[in-house]
Amino acid sequence: MNNKGEIGIKEALIFISIMCLSILVTMVMYNRTVKDIFGGTSMDGLTYQDTEEKVTKAAKDYNFNHNKNQLENGDRNKITIKEMQNEGTIDIVVDPKDNNVTCTGYVEFTMKNGEITYDPYIKCGSNYHTKGYNANYDA
Secondary structure (H helix, E strand, O other): OOOOOOOOHHHHHHHHHHHHHHHHHHHHHHHHHHHHHOOOOOOOOOOHHHHHHHHHHHHHHHHHHHHOOOOOOOOEEEEEHHHHHHHOOOOOOEOOOOOOOEEEEEEEEEEEOOEEEEEEEEEEOOOEEOOOOOHHHOO
């Protein structure tokens, strides 16, 4: 500051630099902690929700190839990850947090008003399981 209490260019640049550094540190901390708590990340950025979406996509492909004209309104069915692997619809599903852990699971699908809804359920060791997961479908 100069004698009149005004902020000079040097002080303004220092303030802006400190603010940018603070924002950068906050972003790094967010990526390493908050995402880990709410869904988990691995080095490649995949989350459990991404894994559920991958399983859902495989179930849609499986359903299209096997049941596309056979489902009627109100029909409910499920397909396990193991069944989709046997059909070649999906590869081994790996835990996003630990590549040494494979995930099991299934997708429930329901025909309602001409549309099929898909609900994925996965279990990745003791690291994660979808709320409502039924262990009876473990492979």
